[in-house]
Amino acid sequence: MIREESRLKMKLNQAYMTEILEMLLRTPSPTGYTHHIMRKVQTEVNKLGYELTYTNKGCGIVTIPGERDDRVIGISAHVDTLGAMVRSIKENGTLKMTYLGGFMMGAIENEYVQIHTRDERVYDGTILTSRPSVHVYEDARDFKRDEANMEVRIDELVKTKKDVEALGIRVGDYISFDPRVQIKENGLVKSRHLDDKASVASLFGLLKLIKEEGLKPAYAIKLFFSNYEEVGHGSAFIPEDITELIAVDMGALGDDLSGSERDVSICAKDSSGPYDYHMTSKMVELAQKLEIGYAVDIYPRYGSDASAALRGGRDIRAALVGPGVHASHSMERTHMDAVVNTAALLAAYILEPAQA
Structure with missing residues (x-):
């Protein structure tokens, strides 16, 4: 399985993820005003042959069948911005x-x-x-x-x-x-709102990979595009059948942190407390085996969609990963390597998820 997974990163379509990221960044979507961007998300989901359904407050859900249906893994990213x-x-x-x-x-x-x-x-x-x-x-x-x-x-x-x-x-x-989007030839991307549109681009890269390579996840997958994360309740509700949730959100960079703009960040703990030991350990194991650029960090002034779900009383296991983003909530910058590395780690995980 690991040998097969090691080829997935090479099969990820970086040009496609770059195109999707630019489209997302140039679409205004301050939290609470996300209907326009969700229509674009739906269009792209439909192009890949999937259906997007909605919650009452406008979050989008894409369901991907797995080899087994006794466990459902949710993967969330948020389209709303500051x-x-x-x-x-x-x-x-x-x-x-x-x-x-x-x-x-x-x-x-x-x-x-x-x-x-x-x-x-x-x-x-x-x-x-x-x-x-x-x-x-x-x-x-x-x-x-x-x-x-x-x-x-x-x-x-x-x-x-x-x-x-x-x-x-x-x-x-x-x-x-104004996002002031610039995508450089060297792979750097600077723009407002990379939190969390860089992660959404990773989810689209994952979805395209699954479709084009005919991948069958070990368990059913539900991609969850949330629209109120910046005000703390994006994933306060998630579908009832989700048993574990991977929040995909930007990795913070700076003093006392080990991540970089080219890494996928794996968060062990944020303001809501530690993330699930088995899921987090599996993420680290896969990143090491597949030579995916990664870092493990702790964010004491940070919360995620997984935090919202846990605080909402959901009985789930949860993990947090995402592309490293410098100067979060300011003039942000990342590298397409981080977007690709995030998608690659997610692809590996859904084929070989953690065991409790």
């Missing part, structure tokens, strides 16, 4: 905003954005502080970057609140950040 929402319209025609997900305000200052109205109009804008110029404001450099002091300047000829309302912009409209 973003913001219009909190109020100021009298001078700018927008106050409230954030969606956890990020540093300094990470989005001066970012280009789009405002998405409820009637599907889209307007451009820029996030600035209310003291945006050192030539005008003495405290511009030291002005505190927090939600109260940030605003969106709309790229329309507006001077008043009424002008903005005439555009159809209202409180509660979504704000998406």
Whole structure:
């Protein structure tokens, strides 16, 4: 089995995963505003000959039959991203905003954005502080970057609140950040929202591999595309027949961490506690045997879709893996090697899962 699995990495279609990743990154999907990207996910799933079904809150599920059906392995990744929402319209025609997900305000200052109205109009804008110029404001450099002091300047000829309302912009409209996607010839990918669209690209690489190579997983597989992970309840519900869940989410990089932008990260413990010993050990064993670039790390300030499922009371075993991503929740960067390594590890695992 291992000898056969060792060839799977070579059969993974990196060009396809790169194409899917760019499509995902360029599709706005702040958490709660994911219907557009889910339609694209469905289109791609259907192209591969599979069906996408939905939960009530819009998560997508793809079922893949296995050799046996007495055990179901769930594999989740999330399509929702960081973003913001219009909190109020100021009298001078700018927008106050409230954030969606956890990020540093300094990470989005001066970012280009789009405002998405409820009637599907889209307007451009820029996030600035209310003291945006050192030539005008003495405290511009030291002005505190927090939600109260940030605003969106709309790229329309507006001077008043009424002008903005005439555009159809209202409180509660979504704000998406310009991802600024760049895919380099050397394999590096820099963009916002690699958390977690790099992982979704890995799932599509896995799905294409299964289809084209005629693979039959050891047990039934359910791919789960969640849409509320950034606010903590993406996989609070998962299908009842799932007995173990692999959350595929970006690996954090930095001080005291051993991963890299080319590795698949295997998380042994995060803020929700340790992940399943047998599943995690099997991931490490497979990565070593197949010479897949990997690292094992601990993330004390991190939670995943598996965390949400466990906290929701599900009686499951859970593991967490994913491509290493530098500068998470800021201007992120990874390498396509990490996306491929993640897909390769998942492929190996579904053919030879851990035993309790």
